[in-house]
Amino acid sequence: MDIRGRKIVVIGGSSGVGLAAVGQFARDGAEVMAVARNRERLASAVAPLAGAVRIRALDGGDRKALDALFAEIGPVDDVVLSLSGGEGAGEFRTLDLAALRRGFEAKFWAQVEAAQASVPALRAGGSLTFITSISARMANPGTAGLAAINGAIEAMIGALARELAPLRVNAVSPGVIETAWWDRVPAAWRDQVFAEQRRASPVGRLGQPQDVAHAIRFLIENPMMTGAILECDGGMRLL
Numbered sequence: 001m002d003i004r005g006r007k008i009v010v011i012g013g014s015s016g017v018g019l020a021a022v023g024q025f026a027r028d029g030a031e032v033m034a035v036a037r038n039r040e041r042l043a044s045a046v047a048p049l050a051g052a053v054r055i056r057a058l059d060g061g062d063r064k065a066l067d068a069l070f071a072e073i074g075p076v077d078d079v080v081l082s083l084s085g086g087e088g089a090g091e092f093r094t095l096d097l098a099a100l101r102r103g104f105e106a107k108f109w110a111q112v113e114a115a116q117a118s119v120p121a122l123r124a125g126g127s128l129t130f131i132t133s134i135s136a137r138m139a140n141p142g143t144a145g146l147a148a149i150n151g152a153i154e155a156m157i158g159a160l161a162r163e164l165a166p167l168r169v170n171a172v173s174p175g176v177i178e179t180a181w182w183d184r185v186p187a188a189w190r191d192q193v194f195a196e197q198r199r200a201s202p203v204g205r206l207g208q209p210q211d212v213a214h215a216i217r218f219l220i221e222n223p224m225m226t227g228a229i230l231e232c233d234g235g236m237r238l239l
């Protein structure tokens with residue numbers, strides 16, 4: 001199976017992992033729509049792709065807008081869910097549970113809403129790819145909240161793969177990836193995490209959004225891949 005000619009929707013497509021996927025897929029001949037909330041940022045992000053990508057500004061948590069989008073553009077071959085917020089990290093004793101709830105709203109619920117809205121539009125044999133995080137299984141102190149958000153999505157993958165077959169359902173679980181996601185945390189903390197990734201990970205480097213896009217592409221193209229959670233973390237989960 002080749003990505004060429006496939007109709008792919010990337011929600012969270014204006015930055016980081018989603019934008020890298022949009023670029024790779026469009027350059028290799030897929031018909032891509034990039035979705036995110038901020039229209040100006042979307043437009044400038046895909047501008048280098050010279051009109052090869054359609055854009056739509058909407059909130060991935062807005063079910064009415066999602067239903068309208070998929071009713072308008074369906075059928076589609078593949079949907080990638082690369083959206084998230086950033087709240088939910090911190091030591092458990094003092095963790096702000098209101099922030100953790102917002103974190104669930106921005107990632108778990110937004111990805112679930114977008115997934116359910118996309119199913120009627122997805123072609124048989126197409127694919128749905130969630131983006132989770134290695135925090136779900138890394139057992140790192142200070143990440144219990146993030147583990148819960150991402151673990152909740154990962155727990156759904158197997159059941160969805162069976163229930164929605166022949167649609168294929170997978171997740172990519174990234175490690176530390178150099179994207180704008182990290183702009184929202186204090187610079188000193190970000191620098192410490194990046195340095196630790198370079199020092200301690202078996203691959204000795206920081207992840208790049210293109211690395212994760214490549215993993216997403218593998219899941220889209222390989223017809224045997226369903227019910228899988230593909231780690232793209234440079235081996236950090238092994239430490």
Ligand SMILES: NC(=O)c1ccc[n+]([C@@H]2O[C@H](COP(=O)([O-])OP(=O)(O)OC[C@H]3O[C@@H](n4cnc5c(N)ncnc54)[C@H](OP(=O)(O)O)[C@@H]3O)[C@@H](O)[C@H]2O)c1
Pocket residue numbers: 011012013014015016017018035036037038039041058059060061081082083084085106107110131132133134173174175176177178179180181182209
């Ligand atoms: N970067 C890492 O180290 C890392 C590690 C593990 C897992 N991940 C996961 O990887 C995925 C991609 O992260 P990233 O690093 O690429 O983040 P990013 O650079 O911050 O990009 C997030 C994208 O999602 C869009 N978005 C966010 N909320 C949205 C919503 N409610 N509706 C529609 N679009 C929305 C953003 O655009 P707008 O703001 O304009 O909507 C943007 O296009 C996320 O699920 C993240 O949790 C990242």
